[in-house]
Amino acid sequence: MNPDLIPSSLSDLYQTMIEAFSLQFDRLVDLVITPGWRQHQLVIILGLWALAYVLKLVTQGRWEAWARARSGWPKWRLRTLIQLMQRLTLVYFVTLSWMLYLVMQQITWPSRSYIIGVVATLATAWLAIALVARLVRNRTLRRIFKWAMWAYATLIALNLTDDVAGFLDGVAISIGDLHLSALGILKALLLIGVLLTLARLGTGAAERGLKRNDDISPSMQVLLAKGLQVVIYGAVFMAAIRTLGFDLTGIALLSGAIGVGIGFGLQKVVSNLISGIIILMDRSIKPGDVISLGDTFGWINALGARYVSVVTRDGREYLIPNEDLITNQVVNWSHSDRFVRLDLTFGTSYTDDPHNVRATAIHAVKSVERVLSGSGHDAVCHITGFGDSSVDYVLRFWISDPTKGLTNIRGNVYLALWDAFQAEGISIPFPQREVRVLNDDTDAQQLATD
Structure with a gap:
């Protein structure tokens, strides 16, 4: 804008903007009521929209069939295709408008296609904004982004950007050297x-790239991804501060003073953050490991900056603070490898041959799915003692998939033992008690004399 034409007060700015909007509105009304090519262009635009709608009805089925055949495309390309299919009328309208505009620019006066060009530009901007807005996940922010960009595109098409920018720049507050304006x-x-x-x-693309790299351990993948997020989002924060015009030196001093005060109140949070870094660096646990912590048994779903997500077999997800994994005893069932040994105890009658019991138990456990055999992971059965009513045994076997559960494999082995013992005639004893009921004093006296 020309500095000599900049209004001197907020009321003058407001008046200037209102006059600009009124002028554009009068021009729009003049376009509608004045006979000639202006009205013809409006009629042509309505006709193009009707034609685009008809084309959508005619070709939508074919486009949907073609889209279903693209199942091998990447997800981002399929999502873009779905968005275009949902706005098929607008896509046809943009295509037809630009084609007609370019043809009319060559065969007739440019003024006779000016409105068509403006509408084609707006339609193209609206289509592009609708597609780009899908990148914003939050629904409320997505709507704000859409309406803001649509308003900005409309102002550009109507040549009102300078007037609105001047008005917004005049709505400001000044604090020392700091000048904050609405613009x-x-x-x-x-x-x-x-x-x-x-x-x-x-960060999403970098994280996916790290996960595809087999040369980097899972814990280091998480550490590198978290570090990259801190760097990138920190840079975004600094850029935002600079854009608003704040002095970074003053902010550094203020943040240092505030950080000391906050540090005392956030000791646990800081402890969890440091513990998370230690866990990622020493690689004691990683995503996919099966761990036990107290009564919690499950596999690690994700490593966070403050907590570790552990999913149990019943579908529950526990968020365990990183500090607990550092200070408490944790059983990592798959730290160095995924082989896990399980022990089952049982007892048989003294009348059963222990050699036959051991052989039957080993043969039975080998028939159970998920139980390993060979390569140093053979099942064994040992006598552990002579009990009051049974000979006690321990059966030890190995599995390599603890994430599929431990209780279910124990149950399957017990069931196989039951079937095998029934087939071999091996009995499983249980404690028995004899109860005698005294009917009269005579029986009581007889017992006393005995």
């Missing part, structure tokens, strides 16, 4: 939104 805040919010979206996409 600056809007620019900062837009920049932050774009940078956060790019940061999310970049």
Whole structure:
């Protein structure tokens, strides 16, 4: 804008913007009521929209059949295709508008296709904004982004950006050398939104790339991904502060003073953060490991900055603080390898041959699915003692898939032992008690004399 034409007060700014909007509105009304090519262009635009709708009805089935055949495409490409299919009328309208505009620019006066060009530009902007907005996951933020970008595209098409920018820049507060205007805040919010979206996409792509690298351990993959997130989002935060015009030196001093105070109140949080870094660096646990901590048994689903997500066999997800994994005793069933040995105890009658019992038990456990045999993982059965009513044994066997559960494999082995013992005539004793009922004093006296 020309500095000589900049209004000197907020009321003048508001008046200037209202006059600009009124002028554009009068031009729009003039376009509608004035006979000639202006009205013809409006009629052509309505006709193009009707034609686009008809084309959608005619070709939608074919497009859907073609889209179903693209099942091998990447997910992002399929999502884009779905979005285009949902806006098929707008896609046809944009295509037809630009084709007609380019043809009319060549065969007739440019003024006779000016409105068609403006509408085609707006329709293209709306289609692009609708597609880009899908990158914003939050529904509320997505709507705000859509409406803000649509309004900005409309202002550009109507040549009102300078007037609105001047008005927003005049709505400001000044604190010392700091000048905060509505225009600056809007620019900062837009920049932050774009940078956060790019940061999310970049960190997601980097995390997927790290997971595909077999040369990096799972714990180091998580550590590198978390470090990359801290760096990228920290850069976004610093860029946002700079865009708003804050002095980073003053903020550094203030943040240092605040950090000392917050540190005393967030000792547990800081302890969990440090513990999470230690866990990732020493690789004591990693995603997919099967662990036991107290009464919690399950496999690690994800490693977070503050907690570890452990999923149990019953579908429950426990969020265990990282500090508990550092200070408490943790059983990692798959730390060095995934082979797990299980012990089952049982007893048989003294009348059964212990050699036959051991052979039958080993043969029975080998028939159970998931039980390993060979390569140093053969099942064994030993006598552990002579009990009051049974000979006691321990049966030891190995599995390599603890994530599939331990209780179910124990139950299957016990069932196999039951069937095998029944087939071999081996009995499983149980304690027996004899109870005598005294009917009269005579029996009591007889017992006393005995």
